[in-house]
Amino acid sequence: MEGVRREPSILHLDLDAFFAAVEQRDKPSLRGRPVVVGGTGGRGVVSTASYEARAFGARSAMSTIEARRLCPAGTAFLGTRFAAYKRTSEVVMALLRELSPLVEPVSIDEAYVDLAAGAHDLSVPGVTALAAELKARIAVATGGVTGSVGIGTSKAVAKIGSELDKPDGLTVVPPGQELAVLHPLPVRALGGVGPATAERLAQIGVKTIGDLHRLSLVDLTSLVGQAHGAGLYRLARADDDRPVVTDREAKSVSAEETFARDLTDPARLAAEIEALATRVGSRLQRSGTSGRTVTLKVRRYDFSTLTRSQTLAHAVDDPRQIAEIAHRLLGAVDRSGGLRLLGVGVSGLSPYAQGDLFAEPSEVVQPVEVVEPAEPPADPAPGPAVVVWYPGQDVVHPELGSGWVWGSGLNRVTVRFEGPRTTPGPVRTLAADDPDLQPADPPDWTP
DNA sequence: TCTGGGGTCCTAGGACCC
């Protein structure tokens, strides 16, 4: 327990039934009534149920159909108005930043604050008064949205604290009381323990965090894996020194859509890919990032879900290039029976849009000149020669025929050769400087 | 009329490199 804090300086704020609360604020007729916000179509799910709706059993992630069955007539079922929630969230986050520069938004309705980075009395009465004041200011600034606050010596304790007294709660866990608070709680209360982990633990009789505390590190890691086991071992001991991190760079950008009815028509599927790639590409471009790995997500009619990805030699943000890769990835999956969902994502992000860090293809296509060694080396020289191949580029090979570049590294290139008709041809990995491999045409997709 | 959409992190196996 090296770096564990001695003062209750970590604050966690969780806005109560946030989407529904914003709707009730903006539509006074909904106040005091059950409100369900989320997808309203046949395949929609609940994003947020107001506390009035929760009384009838409506819950987040439940299908809207089921929520309709549970809730009485007069319940409001509303689609999401994300812009309104975003604006309200920003008001709240600004209030948090008045407390401390160290604010970590976890999601639109949740954040951690490191109070030690502000000038505050960090005694238990001091932070209690601070939290009460904060809650009052949030309610005023947002027009009545409430939040639950937990304060403790770590993120885990603060987060659990904010859950203990919802809604409109305030819980301060005094230093030294962490284990007394944690141990009676079900393991599910710990971040990172979901249904699968809880089930595994239950099978060996571990139900509470106190039960978890009695497990050895070896038993825990063999049960749930190295990283997860080590993390739970520490959390059960309230040994959590994770810092509050202000801005985390996004690691991926994706868009997906569940269709009202399963799709089979190739033209419709292609159009959906285009639309998703456009959403992803324009978000990448707006944020000035691009990424090397394009991932296609497919959910079939039977809900079986798979992903197919391809990592490119260069980062992309152009919707056309993203779509091109996604089209081909889709071409290799079984679409019989129909598709329920398609998704397109880009990961492996770098903060530079294509063309900033890497020269345009037309400028780098020339191989770097190889310095001729005085004596021929026994092994192929790990020389500086670089031949750049572009994913999707059409190529020809005297023996293997025509194909296109699937992926490429600095000194190798993977080519998918087309077989007769629609039969997928062989995939071969060749040296990038293989003289037999030639572009079929000059690259024509350069922006 | 079951089961959204946007993410993060981890694991495991194979390829490849040193």
Next chain:
DNA sequence: TCTGGGGTCCTAGGACCC
């Protein structure tokens, strides 16, 4: 020539979170 180990990259899937 044989053997082995470690590290990184890539792919696919799974758990989890809000």
